[in-house]
Amino acid sequence: MKETLRFKLNGKPVSLQVDPDRTLLWVLRYDLKLTGPKYGCGEALCGACTVVLDRQAVRSCSVQMRDVAGKEVTTIEGLEQNGQLHPLQEAFVKHDALQCGYCTPGMIMNAYGLLLNNPQPTRSQIIEHMEGNLCRCGAHMLIVEAIETAAKHMGGRTQ
Amino acid sequence: MKIFDDKLRSLEEENQERDFSDLIDDPGPAFPLDRREFLKLVGGGILIFCTMPRSFAQEGGRRGGHSLPEDFNAFLRIGEDGRVTGYTGKIEMGQGIITSLAQMLADELDVSYDSVHMVMGDTALCPWDRGTFGSMTTRFFGPPFRAAAAEAKAVLVELASEKLGVPKERLKTRDGAVYVVGGSRKVTYAELTKGKRILRRIKGVPVETAADFEIIGEPEIRRDGVDKVTGRAQYAGDVKEPGMLCARILRPPAHGARLVSVDTSGAKEVEGVEVVHEGDLVAVLHPDPEAAEKALGKIKAMFDKPQPYADDKTIFEHLLKVAPAGEVVAEGGNLAEGLKAADYIVDETFLNSYVAHSPMEPHTALAKMDGNKLTIWPSTQTPFPLQDAAASLLGMLSANVRVITPFVGGGFGGKSAIRQALEAARLAKLTGKPIQVAWSRAEEFFYDTFRPAAVVRIKAGVTKAGLLTYWDYGVYYAGSRGSEQFYNIPNHRTMSYGSGWTAPQSAHPFATGPWRAPGNNTNTHARESHIDMLAAKVGMDPIEFRLRNLRDERMQAVLRAAADKFGWKPAKSPSGRGLGVACGTDVGAVVAHIAEVAVDKKTGHVQVKRVVCAQEMGLCINPEGARIQMEGCITMGMGYALTEEVKFTGGDIHTHNFDTYTIPRFSWLPEIETVIVDAKDKPAQGGGEPAVICMGAVVANAVYDATGVRLFQLPMTPERVKAALSRA
Ligand code: FES
Ligand code: FES
Numbered sequence: 078m079k080e081t082l083r084f085k086l087n088g089k090p091v092s093l094q095v096d097p098d099r100t101l102l103w104v105l106r107y108d109l110k111l112t113g114p115k116y117g118c119g120e121a122l123c124g125a126c127t128v129v130l131d132r133q134a135v136r137s138c139s140v141q142m143r144d145v146a147g148k149e150v151t152t153i154e155g156l157e158q159n160g161q162l163h164p165l166q167e168a169f170v171k172h173d174a175l176q177c178g179y180c181t182p183g184m185i186m187n188a189y190g191l192l193l194n195n196p197q198p199t200r201s202q203i204i205e206h207m208e209g210n211l212c213r214c215g216a217h218m219l220i221v222e223a224i225e226t227a228a229k230h231m232g233g234r235t236q
Numbered sequence: 237m238k239i240f241d242d243k244l245r246s247l248e249e250e251n252q253e254r255d256f257s258d259l260i261d262d263p264g265p266a267f268p269l270d271r272r273e274f275l276k277l278v279g280g281g282i283l284i285f286c287t288m289p290r291s292f293a294q295e296g297g298r299r300g301g302h303s304l305p306e307d308f309n310a311f312l313r314i315g316e317d318g319r320v321t322g323y324t325g326k327i328e329m330g331q332g333i334i335t336s337l338a339q340m341l342a343d344e345l346d347v348s349y350d351s352v353h354m355v356m357g358d359t360a361l362c363p364w365d366r367g368t369f370g371s372m373t374t375r376f377f378g379p380p381f382r383a384a385a386a387e388a389k390a391v392l393v394e395l396a397s398e399k400l401g402v403p404k405e406r407l408k409t410r411d412g413a414v415y416v417v418g419g420s421r422k423v424t425y426a427e428l429t430k431g432k433r434i435l436r437r438i439k440g441v442p443v444e445t446a447a448d449f450e451i452i453g454e455p456e457i458r459r460d461g462v463d464k465v466t467g468r469a470q471y472a473g474d475v476k477e478p479g480m481l482c483a484r485i486l487r488p489p490a491h492g493a494r495l496v497s498v499d500t501s502g503a504k505e506v507e508g509v510e511v512v513h514e515g516d517l518v519a520v521l522h523p524d525p526e527a528a529e530k531a532l533g534k535i536k537a538m539f540d541k542p543q544p545y546a547d548d549k550t551i552f553e554h555l556l557k558v559a560p561a562g563e564v565v566a567e568g569g570n571l572a573e574g575l576k577a578a579d580y581i582v583d584e585t586f587l588n589s590y591v592a593h594s595p596m597e598p599h600t601a602l603a604k605m606d607g608n609k610l611t612i613w614p615s616t617q618t619p620f621p622l623q624d625a626a627a628s629l630l631g632m633l634s635a636n637v638r639v640i641t642p643f644v645g646g647g648f649g650g651k652s653a654i655r656q657a658l659e660a661a662r663l664a665k666l667t668g669k670p671i672q673v674a675w676s677r678a679e680e681f682f683y684d685t686f687r688p689a690a691v692v693r694i695k696a697g698v699t700k701a702g703l704l705t706y707w708d709y710g711v712y713y714a715g716s717r718g719s720e721q722f723y724n725i726p727n728h729r730t731m732s733y734g735s736g737w738t739a740p741q742s743a744h745p746f747a748t749g750p751w752r753a754p755g756n757n758t759n760t761h762a763r764e765s766h767i768d769m770l771a772a773k774v775g776m777d778p779i780e781f782r783l784r785n786l787r788d789e790r791m792q793a794v795l796r797a798a799a800d801k802f803g804w805k806p807a808k809s810p811s812g813r814g815l816g817v818a819c820g821t822d823v824g825a826v827v828a829h830i831a832e833v834a835v836d837k838k839t840g841h842v843q844v845k846r847v848v849c850a851q852e853m854g855l856c857i858n859p860e861g862a863r864i865q866m867e868g869c870i871t872m873g874m875g876y877a878l879t880e881e882v883k884f885t886g887g888d889i890h891t892h893n894f895d896t897y898t899i900p901r902f903s904w905l906p907e908i909e910t911v912i913v914d915a916k917d918k919p920a921q922g923g924g925e926p927a928v929i930c931m932g933a934v935v936a937n938a939v940y941d942a943t944g945v946r947l948f949q950l951p952m953t954p955e956r957v958k959a960a961l962s963r964a
Pocket of ligand 1: 121122138
């Protein structure tokens, strides 16, 4: 049964006629035509689909639309501000913290969720928080470095 | 699924990587694309056709009448705005060639690096290419690509000389322009080419040598970085066409299962669903993949499953039983003499399980028919072979099929298999609509062409003084890559039985294929474990033992470089320190690894704490890119060493997702240090695979050094480590 659901996506209000049973990842990718959130496993096992929902990093492949209503969704597309890359994006580029780049939006969004709640994480907190995000290309070491750099650069700010 | 499967099997076998060293220097017909067509597609600008020396005919080979161009090639274009486009049939899947090829082009052409744009893996625009695998881009595509740029620059200087009325000797090039030496006059490449199409050739223009390099050899960060951190980079699943439908396809419960009956009526009742049933193909289509998935669940199907003949435990016995006759890879001296001369003999068997590629992006493709023309946007390592395969499957002309390859989300050999793209093509032809086939993770595990399970048997002897006397080596199913030993052993024989994916049909219950550095992971694991056992037998430090038995200077150099970086202190193994050593060679490069591990004797868990890797790969185009590839290899390699193993009963694959197939994670991360041994004057070799080959052995040797217990089977799962410890 379709319902009208309202939520905020990357700062802008959205109102959608959708079945609340549907999954956020597919609505983002097919209805809203975003390309950042990726499918990697469909079962909350890889993190490729990570987005931030009300300041928490979540696996969009395992979130139903009914749980999105009235909330704020941030995807990788929402991080750039006025054409300026977010410090995390900047650091990923500078550290070459990616290869194929397929895991990258999920990595950055999960790190973004971490910094929102813990702006100055230790290296082991970063590793622990990122544990569920998989990267087959083996960019892990540089990803950790990039997150450390971004956190330092942001100097305790969360945005 | 029989008909499609059979057709696919033959198409995919065609498409699989082989050992093609024999095909180098085998020129075939020229660039297939008609020149006029090409100009139409790329628009105006100067187009350089150049002559390639015969040795550049490279990876060509005569495959379906194609080869990389020998006579006339089109590799680059200089636009009227001064921007330069490089064309390659290779694809970007993370290995970083979008960056290193642009470096080559900019350097040879003398244009700014930022003015270069790469077009990759588009069959309508790029020169024919066999596929992106085997670390061949830098080694074999690089030379003709650089030669094309060098020739283009020579043509531009000639044109400038005519335009400025100044002899060529007084001209020099810089930053996309030709300057008069000592004067202020100049003409830009863009001014020279404006409104003109020039087809001029100059034969025999040399490429730059190391002394001339300005951009080659300099570390560059990825040029696709910004697109990839913003989510703008398009992968196959991100390409959308109006009216596109997502397909979910009925899958058999096991490989070899036959569809007996099917009832699709339940699926047809779902709103907006279209059901396709043609022969062996049953698919449901819907604009929303989730709705398609739900409808697929309403299909009732009966399959005939064949009797399984092996599972993940019994497979090795089975493989040995059906092993075909062996081929001699290398031999010399006399094994009997070597046996006589030996003071100690070590006779062991090593096992490797099936390993999945599991790129984070599963196989995906969009296909669209437009009149009699088909366009496919796939995640693939082999766009040109796919073009031919799709044409052959659908009874079309190859010329009417265009493959445009977006960014590929990891391949590692697995995306040389093109099944998903052929499925999309077939459905697009049947329905006339744009069709996306995006495999689920379970489908990815089911249809992956796994790294073959393999067995290696080695008998070898050594004198008390630590000199190897003989080496009797047999590898089953992994293939010969990396099997040829490089130690100084007077009496040796290396045999290969059933080389990988060309094994007999009855061997593997499912498809197998090339996996990053195919065969070499298995061979290096066995060889370097065995060498360590021999070193331990004579009570010698494993590095000293290797150096004593090595004549190859490059190998000695990387071993020394790794030892230096690590701060190696000689000791015989097991020393209790948990340190391991291994070395090997792949795609022309040599590597040496030293690792430190900690073994939890209670749980059997192995933590790799530190890895040092030294690699010599000839001229290194982009040291930054090479370093990242090496780190990636080390990280990825820990997976096949410690956890990665496909579980199955016959053709029924029990591994469906990452909860039962563990790949390396953040918490595994060792300290990684890489050393690139400089060899600028030597030809460029492969850099994206070598550092993965030692990971099995270096970890196994370190585990032995820590515990005194040796594991002979990969992966060294906690269960296997615990079992080995309790046996000791
Ligand atoms: S796709 Fe959502 S966690 Fe893997
Ligand atoms: S960069 Fe390829 S999966 Fe992480």
